Amino acid sequence: MRSKDTVRVGSGAGTSDDRMVPALELAERGNIDYLVFECLAERTVSRENLARSKDPDQGYAPSLHARLRMVLPTCIDRKIRIVSNMGAANPVGGARAARKEAADLGLGDIPVAVVLGDDVSSLVQHKGELRLIENGEPLESILPKMISANAYLGADVVCEALNTGAPIVLSGRVADPSLFLAPMMHEFGWACDDLTMIAQGTAAGHLLECTASVTGGCFGWPGKKDVPNLANNGFPFADVKADGSIVIGKTPDSGGRLDVMTCTEQLIYEIHDPTAYITPDCVLDISTIALRQESFDRVRLANATARPATPTYKVNVGYADGYIGEGEVSYGGIDAVARARWAAEIVKDRLKAQGLTYDDFRVDLIGMSSLHDNLESRPEPYEVRLRMAGRTANRKAAHAIGFEVRAMHMHGPGGAGGACEPRVRDVLAVKSVLLPKSMVNPQVVVEGSL
Amino acid sequence: MSVRVYDLAHSRAGDKGNTSNISVICYDARHWEFLERELTVERVADAFRHLAKGPIRRYPLRNLKAFNFVIENALAGGVTVSLAQDIHGKSYSNVMLAIELPDPK
Numbered sequence: 001m002r003s004k005d006t007v008r009v010g011s012g013a014g015t016s017d018d019r020m021v022p023a024l025e026l027a028e029r030g031n032i033d034y035l036v037f038e039c040l041a042e043r044t045v046s047r048e049n050l051a052r053s054k055d056p057d058q059g060y061a062p063s064l065h066a067r068l069r070m071v072l073p074t075c076i077d078r079k080i081r082i083v084s085n086m087g088a089a090n091p092v093g094g095a096r097a098a099r100k101e102a103a104d105l106g107l108g109d110i111p112v113a114v115v116l117g118d119d120v121s122s123l124v125q126h127k128g129e130l131r132l133i134e135n136g137e138p139l140e141s142i143l144p145k146m147i148s149a150n151a152y153l154g155a156d157v158v159c160e161a162l163n164t165g166a167p168i169v170l171s172g173r174v175a176d177p178s179l180f181l182a183p184m185m186h187e188f189g190w191a192c193d194d195l196t197m198i199a200q201g202t203a204a205g206h207l208l209e210c211t212a213s214v215t216g217g218c219f220g221w222p223g224k225k226d227v228p229n230l231a232n233n234g235f236p237f238a239d240v241k242a243d244g245s246i247v248i249g250k251t252p253d254s255g256g257r258l259d260v261m262t263c264t265e266q267l268i269y270e271i272h273d274p275t276a277y278i279t280p281d282c283v284l285d286i287s288t289i290a291l292r293q294e295s296f297d298r299v300r301l302a303n304a305t306a307r308p309a310t311p312t313y314k315v316n317v318g319y320a321d322g323y324i325g326e327g328e329v330s331y332g333g334i335d336a337v338a339r340a341r342w343a344a345e346i347v348k349d350r351l352k353a354q355g356l357t358y359d360d361f362r363v364d365l366i367g368m369s370s371l372h373d374n375l376e377s378r379p380e381p382y383e384v385r386l387r388m389a390g391r392t393a394n395r396k397a398a399h400a401i402g403f404e405v406r407a408m409h410m411h412g413p414g415g416a417g418g419a420c421e422p423r424v425r426d427v428l429a430v431k432s433v434l435l436p437k438s439m440v441n442p443q444v445v446v447e448g449s450l
Numbered sequence: 451m452s453v454r455v456y457d458l459a460h461s462r463a464g465d466k467g468n469t470s471n472i473s474v475i476c477y478d479a480r481h482w483e484f485l486e487r488e489l490t491v492e493r494v495a496d497a498f499r500h501l502a503k504g505p506i507r508r509y510p511l512r513n514l515k516a517f518n519f520v521i522e523n524a525l526a527g528g529v530t531v532s533l534a535q536d537i538h539g540k541s542y543s544n545v546m547l548a549i550e551l552p553d554p555k
Contacts, residue, residue, distance in 0.1 A: 371535065
């Protein structure tokens with residue numbers, strides 16, 4: 001059970017589209033001290049930067065309103081502090097929106113500590129010689145199309161924001177595990193170079209950053225890996241002590257499961273070299289970690305180790321890279337696959353006849369090859385859905401794909417059904433560079449009075 | 451006779467850019483050495499030849515009775531530009547689980 005020298009850090013969101021209610025259940029029943037919402041996918045900041053360019057008050061995560069409206073009454077009442085990167089491309093705007101939500105809920109004048117400095121777009125404008133990690137080309141090659149450039153800040157500046165005492169901390173881009181490590185540093189005074197503590201806190205942050213992934217979500221398999229009451233799966237928290245001992249648990253009386261199996265899947269998730277998981281705070285080694293079932297739905301995390309942080313921040317550079325167009329239509333019954341394949345050839349011929357070209361083009365037979373390719377080796381299903389997609393700098397060319405696929409209703413092989421409307425979306429591509437930390441200036445400002 | 455990875459281990463796939471990482475975690479630690487011997491980079495490369503250009507690296511994680519496979523050039527350019535339906539390659543763990551290995555008995 002939990003003792004007074006334990007701080008409980010809860011995980012309230014692991015992506016911008018995460019489910020909402022489990023976070024409220026965790027706040028209401030989880031006896032937590034902190035509720036962390038991690039809401040930024042790789043391209044989210046770029047998207048929000050576009051939103052901000054149209055309206056200077058926008059640019060924070062749109063889900064901020066609904067998430068805070070839901071949990072603020074409970075969190076303010078129980079002195080649960082909120083930490084989130086929902087500030088996205090406009091943390092100050094997000095803070096103002098958060099304060100308004102609090103006021104509208106009758107909770108009074110709630111100050112918000114804002115983490116700034118992740119936006120390095122002006123800085124990298126003059127750093128065209130930096131090399132893109134993905135392909136080694138100079139940053140200059142994408143600068144003309146750049147929409148955003150944000151450094152993954154670390155736990156140090158989030159900890160500084162918590163030191164202000166504000167009930168809510170909002171940031172833009174911060175490395176996911178750092179959002180969880182910061183409350184531990186703040187509570188226990190862990191120093192940035194206390195690598196034993198930083199390693200444990202970072203590993204715990206990695207276990208928590210995808211919410212339900214450690215409590216039975218993205219895990220279950222009927223008859224093989226059963227998950228009880230998955231419909232009501234709970235969100236996780238970490239019980240942390242000053243000496244760095246950590247146990248992962250989840251909302252009492254919630255569904256799902258939390259054991260060494262679920263924790264192991266999450267621990268290795270999105271890791272490359274297990275001895276060198278690089279965050280802004282350290283270089284974590286998960287190859288030393290021991291996971292042990294402490295009791296029902298509780299797993300002890302021990303022996304995490306780390307080397308000192310690197311001298312650079314990873315910077316995500318978002319840029320506009322044309323459009324993706326797609327269309328889908330279905331065929332069923334006798335010779336369904338043959339008709340779908342014929343339709344694909346007709347669509348390709350019609351696009352070619354219009355002089356449209358694509359940087360990348362793809363034909364999927366959903367039901368056979370859309371996930372794992374290798375069409376020739378797959379058995380024929382009763383019905384199949386043809387999907388065609390292409391990427392191009394020309395918006396009209398992108399739209400034409402879905403238009404021509406939909407036209408299979410009237411102008412293709414017999415018995416086509418259920419075509420979707422033509423779909424076109426903007427491509428917000430992301431590449432990354434490393435920027436010396438000395439060039440970046442993370443800082444904290446407070447909206448409202450403390 | 452053969453066994454599938456599915457019979458001995460569970461798995462999850464994650465993405466970073468155009469690189470997929472796929473864990474293979476033994477249900478029973480006693481199978482770890484068998485998988486270390488048989489679940490080679492070559493076998494994994496063969497299973498993913500339609501999906502990934504590679505290279506592929508395998509990291510043993512004995513402390514977690516697991517392996518981490520890191521497969522480069524696996525995600526059609528990565529989440530932000532991929533034309534795939536499963537842009538993250540989340541379903542790739544099922545390609546790993548379907549790999550057949552010689553019977554350990």
